[in-house]
Amino acid sequence: MRTRLLAATLTALAAVSLAACSSSGSSSGKATTAAGSPTAPAASTAAPSDAAPSDAAATPSAPAPDTAAPTAGGTTGTPAPDAGTPGAPAPAKPAPPADAGLPAKPGTDLTGKLVAALDAIDPAIVGGKPDQAVDRARNQCQSMFQFPKDTGKLVELANQRFTSPDHPQGFGPDTAAKINDALRATLCPAPR
Incomplete structure (x- = not known):
């Protein structure tokens, strides 16, 4: 019984997530499964189509702390920012040497x-x-x-x-x- 209840809850959450992420703009309030058959809307978890989706359903999950995403170099760790991406920090300009402009001791x-x-x-x-x-x-x-x-x-x-x-x-x-x-x-x- 618990397994069926858990499966039904997970299916309802998945349907709500798909409905929230869907760009079809359906205003019927009904969600559909991946097969296309309608499911009953969950009154406590379904959000109206004009309201903002809930954070749990709309926000993509970040990798778990014990798993690391592969980086541009193929290793795991924090991904390297793409220099062409808007908002990426610009590479630091190297500082001139401390003796820049200082002439050698004259003869x-x-x-x-x-x-x-x-x-x-x-x-x-x-x-x-x-x-x-x-x-x-x-x-x-x-x-x-x-x-x-x-x-x-x-x-x-x-x-x-x-x-x-x-x-x-x-x-x-x-x-x-x-x-x-x-x-x-x-x-x-x-x-x-």
Whole structure:
């Protein structure tokens, strides 16, 4: 008796599920079996055709936690998202290397040209410390690579980088702009 009751209940649920998923738009309220013969509508489980189907009947079931769906590579696990699918996350853009735009340490000839160019602006910029001036210039070149069109920011950064005991707040925006021009002419690679 239990088996028959269970079979009848499952058949009724399957019929309701098929009726809910059916696109025929039948408004008679009767569901049909796979063979096409009408079945009696279940009053407690049948939903009107204009109402939203119940979640249990309309929602496709997800794979059980202990079973895994095959992925695009043929292995089991979480399926890989299709890049062409709307709503799929875009592939991450690789970050530039940390030393992007940082020129190599210059040789003695290039160091001499750089120091001469900075001394022509103001001898206090180098202040007898060419190694320190070269390090500051290399870091400024990296900023020029990162912000090639933001001249205001580059002037501000040069003013912060190039300081001396007599100029702890920098040499001012006019001198900082001249420093940037001198670096472009000597040490900094041309932007691509």
